[in-house]
Amino acid sequence: MLSTHHLHRRDAGHNRLQGIDVQFAPGRLHGLIGPNGSGKSSLLAALAGDLSSTEGRVAWLGQDLSHLAPRHLARLRAVLPQQLPASLPYRVSDVLALGRLPYAGEARQTRATAVRAAAEQTELQPLLARRYDALSGGQQARVQLARVLVQLHGQPAPGLLLLDEPTAYFDPRWQHACLALAQAQARAGHVVICVLHDLNLASQYADRLHLMDGGRLRQSGAPEAVLNSPWLDRAYDMAFDRVADPQHPAGVMLRGRPDFAFAQAAHQNGAQF
Numbered sequence: 682m683l684s685t686h687h688l689h690r691r692d693a694g695h696n697r698l699q700g701i702d703v704q705f706a707p708g709r710l711h712g713l714i715g716p717n718g719s720g721k722s723s724l725l726a727a728l729a730g731d732l733s734s735t736e737g738r739v740a741w742l743g744q745d746l747s748h749l750a751p752r753h754l755a756r757l758r759a760v761l762p763q764q765l766p767a768s769l770p771y772r773v774s775d776v777l778a779l780g781r782l783p784y785a786g787e788a789r790q791t792r793a794t795a796v797r798a799a800a801e802q803t804e805l806q807p808l809l810a811r812r813y814d815a816l817s818g819g820q821q822a823r824v825q826l827a828r829v830l831v832q833l834h835g836q837p838a839p840g841l842l843l844l845d846e847p848t849a850y851f852d853p854r855w856q857h858a859c860l861a862l863a864q865a866q867a868r869a870g871h872v873v874i875c876v877l878h879d880l881n882l883a884s885q886y887a888d889r890l891h892l893m894d895g896g897r898l899r900q901s902g903a904p905e906a907v908l909n910s911p912w913l914d915r916a917y918d919m920a921f922d923r924v925a926d927p928q929h930p931a932g933v934m935l936r937g938r939p940d941f942a943f944a945q946a947a948h949q950n951g952a953q954f
């Protein structure tokens with residue numbers, strides 16, 4: 682179990698995280714949602730042990746995360762950051778092998794098996810010999826997704842998989858494939874937390890949703906409860922229409938209504954619709 686206890690982070694008088702108490706159970710895919718600047722990446726960085734708290738703490742299986750040995754932490758969690766490196770002068774297979782850095786000294790064969798398995802899962806075999814910096818943005822994102830799978834390969838559950846907007850660069854097929862892979866890691870017993878902007882994808886794959894707003898956690902719960910909540914419209918400052926999801930009896934799909942004030946202002950400025 683990963684949990685936060687009254688977690689605060691202040692920077693130059695600005696509250697990035699305010700009094701966050703939340704629990705992330707293993708075996709579940711957790712979706713972290715909320716508008717731009719609401720604190721999702723800050724919370725993810727704190728959960729990864731990469732952002733210290735001003736007050737409060739993050740605990741892993743009851744132990745303060747900041748007390749874990751760096752080597753243990755490096756093996757425990759795999760992190761896919763929001764901003765991907767564009768220029769790595771390496772072949773794809775070498776970028777994937779970077780996922781095994783926390784396992785320095787392991788047998789070559791083990792590393793090769795981890796790389797092969799992740800390349801298969803992400804259909805990267807045809808690109809393994811290509812240079813990373815000569816790939817498209819979506820292909821690079823797939824390599825980075827594979828790198829975190831390489832890192833988790835063979836890791837006893839529960840480990841920790843933290844993905845910051847993993848679907849941002851992907852076409853529809855890979856958006857679904859990416860979240861299906863994340864869900865499979867959750868089903869293998871890991872704690873999986875994904876920052877997501879697409880609320881319908883979030884509702885389709887997440888077991889729990891956590892809504893951030895202004896550095897606070899507004900709501901945690903089953904996707905249908907969070908997506909039906911008026912907190913959602915308030916947090917995003919827009920009205921959503923809810924329609925029944927034909928594939929999931931308890932589920933809900935969201936349609937954003939165009940904001941009339943924005944449209945009118947743009948029209949007055951000469952924009953064509």
Ligand SMILES: Nc1ncnc2c1ncn2[C@@H]1O[C@H](COP(=O)(O)OP(=O)(O)OP(=O)(O)O)[C@@H](O)[C@H]1O
Pocket residue numbers: 692695697715716717718719720721722723724
């Ligand atoms: N390095 C930093 N130093 C100080 N403040 C920061 C830093 N990074 C982010 N912030 C601030 O913290 C707040 C939360 O930012 P964060 O990146 O966590 O939001 P987010 O929900 O992930 O946003 P987005 O959806 O736009 O990626 C914002 O007000 C942002 O300006």
